[in-house]
Amino acid sequence: MNLAYYPGCSGLGTSREYERSTRAACTALGVKLTDIPDWSCCGSTPAHALEHALSGALSARNLVGAAKVGCDTVATPCPSCLSNLKTARHRMADDGFRAKVGRLLDQPAEKLADLPDVQSVLETLVTRVGLDAIRAKVRQPLAGLRVAPYYGCIMTRPADVMRFDDPENPTSMDDLLTALGAEVVPFPYKVECCGASYGVTRRDIVARLSGRLLGAARDAGAHAVVVACPLCQMNLDLRQTQVEWPGGRAVDMPVFYFTQLLGRALGVPDAELGLEQLCVDPAIAFRRAAQAVAARQAEEAALAAKAAAKAAQAKQAASANEGGRA
Amino acid sequence: MRIGVFVCHCGSNIGGTVDVPGVAQVARAYPDVVFSSDTMYACSEPGQAAIVDAIREHALDGVVVASCTPRMHEPTFRRTVERAGLNRYMFEMANIREHVSWIGKDREANSNKAAELVRMAVEKLRLNAPLYPKSFDVTKRVLVIGGGVAGIQAALDCADGGIEVVLVERESTIGGKMAKLDKTFPTVDCSSCILGPKMVDVSQHPNIRLYAHAEVEKIGGYVGNFKVDVRRKATYVDWELCTGCGLCMEKCPSKKSPDAFNEHVGVTTSINIPFPQAIPKKAIIDPTSCRQFVKGKCGVCAKVCPTGAIRYDMEDQVVTEEVGAIITATGYDLFDYTRYAEYGGGRYPDVITSLQYERLLSASGPTGGHVKRPSDGKEPKTVVFIQCVGSRDRSVDRPYCSGFCCMYTAKQAVLTKDHIPDSRSYVFYMDIRANGKMYEEFTRRAMEEYGVQYVRGRVSMIVPQGDKYLVRGVDTLLGEQVEVPADLVVLAVGAESSHGAPQLAEKLRISYDNYGFFMESHCKLRPVETNTAGVYLAGACQGPKDIPSSVGQGSAAAAKVLGLFSRGRLESDPQISQVDVRRCVGCGKCITTCPYGAIEWMELRGEMKARVIETVCQGCGICTVTCPQGAIQLQHFTDNQILAEVNALCLS
Structure with missing residues (x-):
């Protein structure tokens, strides 16, 4: 497997910690990422909102670049890039569309017929590396950490383009986090919208939608929300002071990239994972996890003591009985 | 041979894009054709009478009708020629409607093609032979x-x-x-x-x-x-002896067997009579949960059965x-709603199917007819019904309408109000399909008399919230998103084919x-x-x-x-295969290829040959293309007849 890596523009800016932790975790797992030479923006929302062929051309340009360096698969951490790259590849099956894109890229259309496969970094880790291999490399399990996995709205949808996990109730990140030793809480809003780029134009929408997500995570007893999308992370983390928390405001829900927790469990130093770039202090989650572990240990100890006392009592009673008989 | 050709206009169906009189004219020149005419509706009474008259007047011994598909009217015209004294197999049909006029607009090309199809029919008819059906007894x-x-x-x-x-x-x-x-x-x-x-x-x-x-x-x-x-x-109970008294069910210690009759709302005993009105009212043991089968010891039912009907060693x-x-x-079976992950995919105990709800409503059901939530046994005050779960949804490969869900949902909403007078019901629907006698009136009653809230739109997701379920959907008439906190959600699951139906x-x-x-x-x-x-x-x-x-x-x-x-006896279709024993080399390929098991071995002067069982052969013709010798021929569709048609087409 020759894996090309497409970081996406936000990986160089707002989600630098996602980018850094992805590379660090992949290195720790022995996954080699080949950078696409001279990669460019996928066009993001503006391109496909304007013209599908333009969006397709911007994505295809990067896929062609990946093929040039001998890669059969392109992995990207960003769901928005993933959506554009996958959609472009999906549309490229149509001869007319391919010809249009070919004209835009100044390339013969037949060169665009067989482009590399595209997958999210999450899919790469879960399906290509495998949960067993990851579990075997865990050095610092996320014991006691209760997490709400949040996939965002476009990672698995539309189902016939994304073709990964259940479109309405994905479980791959749940499984990964469980393999790392974390405890996954039942979270019904896994694929609900956070408000996305409305954070710029209609902050009230993001306040309502992201607030509902954070509130549900809190109500489910989560110590942290775990995401796989730069925009989701920004809305949930950076705007946590702005959102409408159902039932009162409390800015105390750390929002991790899943790669950060993966790296931590694999023993990668925090400095390489960009934890310091999170807005809500990640220490809150780790502190709560430690408290949970301590509480459980205390409970177990109490139970053990109780059992021991009971056993001793029984023994005493038995010997008393025997003594009586004797 | 003296052949008559009748070319049908079928009103404007054929006449609109085919020069019908022209085709009849051309057909006059075909070999053995002694009579040819066009006719407005060949299948009508005057049309058939004209065929009968022509057969008598021109002493025809074969007829070609160029009209529509033989699926519908071949039997009609066969009866017509029979009425005029011909064998019914001395008839051929050329389909110039479905194969010509309905699919092409070019009048000249259509007319040429129609003429060619008529010619093929004539050439085949020249090689037709009278065939006679055999009759056989019927097991009534x-x-x-x-x-x-x-x-x-x-x-x-x-x-x-x-x-x-x-x-x-x-x-x-x-x-x-x-x-x-x-x-x-x-x-x-x-x-x-x-x-x-x-x-x-x-x-x-x-x-x-x-x-x-x-x-x-x-x-x-x-x-x-x-x-x-x-x-x-095997039922593991001798039904000759079982009286259906139910004592075994009372005493059975294994009470966690899946209750299929109650749609898995609750569990039942391993030995079981599914419901009081069951026919036959006989007990049956579920060997997957029965202690006698699972652990090898129990035998309680055998001990208590007053007639000694229990048979643990029973076999199929x-x-x-x-x-x-x-x-x-x-x-039919019900659509598996767990495919809708947005409705919980089976994770939420109080999101149930319509048939499960039916069991909750039924006095003979697991709750004795009291509507209780599966999760905590509480009486629901707000019930949301979601229609078209597994119907009219291409994303789950169920594009068809299941037809009855609109009606049973209205009925269940009405019954909900009867059972729980202070309850409120909501129905999310796409369209209300109530096209039966008194159906539309019934759904109206549900809305107007029973106050059921009908919301036109789909539900996008169900989310547990405390001990309720938030049902989020759209009201397309208001153009707004709506959210209903429900105590119970009933999914109107659609119908799909019964498991094992294709087999x-x-x-x-x-x-x-x-x-x-x-x-x-x-x-x-x-x-x-x-x-x-x-x-x-x-x-x-x-x-x-x-x-x-x-x-x-x-x-x-x-x-x-x-x-x-x-009818006392049935007639077999004589369009079946026949073996020419002089050409048959006894390779047996036809025997292995016949899908009906209609060909068997027979011994003829010490040699093995194939023989067709006339009443079993369905006339599919697979054997005739398999036979390396051309020894097995389908009557009415012999190689020579098909070649004559091909030649007619290539030569014209």
């Missing part, structure tokens, strides 16, 4: 597969008509889906009160032999003479039945559609027949159907069987 017994309401009706009608019926039911009791319903729309009468007497009639009718907990394993033979192997699955038994016709009434279809040699529903012979004019003679359809095995339609089809299928059996 019928097999009915499936004991739901459609099968029950078919069985009773056949039995009342004086013929013996073998009724095979997969479950341990007849009654099907209808037996699980509490009430029926649009009259809201009690389902088991109207079905129960019919079930009792089945058990008491002297002409009906009921095999419950049995399945059809193998079907051989042909119309009039089918041979059917029925596997009677295969019985063979001979019948002359088969009615399939295998019904049964293959045993019966009938066709089925993409979704596993059995194909009728003609969607309008032969709705209960199949393309296999002697096999008929009743009820939802042919497509989703409500009770009145299923009962109607059950009676219709019975009428077809009674009609078939009213």
Whole structure:
């Protein structure tokens, strides 16, 4: 497997910690990422909102670049890039569309017929590396950490383009986090919208939608929300002071990239994972996890003591009985 | 040979894009054609009379009609030529409507193609020979597969008509889906009160032999003479002795067996009679949960049974039945709603199916007819019904409408108000399809008299919130998103084909559609027949159907069987294969390739040859293309006849 890596523009800016932790975790797992030479923006929302062929051309340009360096698969951490790259590849099956894109890229259309496969970094880790291999490399399990996995709205949808996990109730990140030793809480809003780029134009929408997500995570007893999308992370983390928390405001829900927790469990130093770039202090989650572990240990100890006392009592009673008989 | 050609205008159907008189003119020059004319409607009475007159006047010994598809009218014209004294196989049909006028607009090209098709028919007819059907005896017994309401009706009608019926039911009791319903729309009468007497009639009718907990394993033979192997699955109870007293159920210590009759709302005992009105009312042991089978010791039921009916060592038994016709009434299954992850995919205990809700409403159900939430047993005050779960949704490969869900949802909403007067019901719907007698009036009553809130739109997701469920959807009439906090959500799951339906279809040699529903012979004019003679359809095995339609089809299928059996003997189609023993080298390829088992070995002067069993051969022609010697020929479609057609086409 020759894996090309497409970081996406936000990986160089707002989600630098996602980018850094992805590379660090992949290195720790022995996954080699080949950078696409001279990669460019996928066009993001503006391109496909304007013209599908333009969006397709911007994505295809990067896929062609990946093929040039001998890669059969392109992995990207960003769901928005993933959506554009996958959609472009999906549309490229149509001869007319391919010809249009070919004209835009100044390339013969037949060169665009067989482009590399595209997958999210999450899919790469879960399906290509495998949960067993990851579990075997865990050095610092996320014991006691209760997490709400949040996939965002476009990672698995539309189902016939994304073709990964259940479109309405994905479980791959749940499984990964469980393999790392974390405890996954039942979270019904896994694929609900956070408000996305409305954070710029209609902050009230993001306040309502992201607030509902954070509130549900809190109500489910989560110590942290775990995401796989730069925009989701920004809305949930950076705007946590702005959102409408159902039932009162409390800015105390750390929002991790899943790669950060993966790296931590694999023993990668925090400095390489960009934890310091999170807005809500990640220490809150780790502190709560430690408290949970301590509480459980205390409970177990109490139970053990109780059992021991009971056993001793029984023994005493038995010997008393025997003594009586004797 | 003296051939007459009749070219039909079919009004403007053919005449609109084909020069019909011109084609008739050209046909006059074809070999052996002594008469040719055009006719406005060949199938009409004057049209047929003209054919009869022409045969007599011109002493014709063969007729070609160029008109429509032979599927519909070939039998018509065969009877016409027979009336004029010809053998019915001295007739050919050229399809210049479906194959020409309806598919092309170019009048000249159409006319040329029509003329060529007529020429092919003429050339084939020149090699036709008179064929004569043979007659054979009929076993006047019928097999009915499936004991739901459609099968029950078919069985009773056949039995009342004086013929013996073998009724095979997969479950341990007849009654099907209808037996699980509490009430029926649009009259809201009690389902088991109207079905129960019919079930009792089945058990008491002297002409009906009921095999419950049995399945059809193998079907051989042909119309009039089918041979059917029925596997009677082990019940571990001797039903001759079992009186249905129910003492075994009372004492059974294993109380966690899946309760299929109650749609898995709750559990039941391992030895079980599914419901009080079951027919036959006999106990059956579930070996997957029974302690005697799982742990090897228990034997409580054997100890308490007053008639000593328990048989832990019982084995399946295969019985063979001979019948002359088969009615399939295998019904439907419910769509598996767990495929909708947005509705919880089975994770939420208080999101249930409509049939589960039906069991909660039923007095004989697991809650004694009190509506209680599965999670905590509380009475729900807000119930949300979601329609079209697994219907009209291409994303789950169920593009069709299941037909009855709109009505049963309205009924369940009405019943909810009856059971819980201070409750509130919401129905999310796409369209209300209430196109039966009194149906529209009934849904109106649900809205107006019972105050059921109908919301036009789909539900996008269900989210647990505290001890309620937030149902989020859209009201497309308001153009707004709506959220309803519900205590209970009922999914109106659609119908899909019964599990095992395609496999049964293959045993019966009938066709089925993409979704596993059995194909009728003609969607309008032969709705209960199949393309296999002697096999008929009743009820939802042919497509989703409500009770009145299923009962109607059950009676219709019975009428077809009674009609078939009213003739003393049946005629076999002479368009079958025949072996030329002088050319047959006995390679046996035809025997292995025949899908009907219609070819057998025979010994002729010490040599092995193939022989066609005339009554079994269906005339498919697969053997004729397999035979390396050309020794086996399909009558009426011999190699020479087909070559004559090809030559006519290539030479013209």
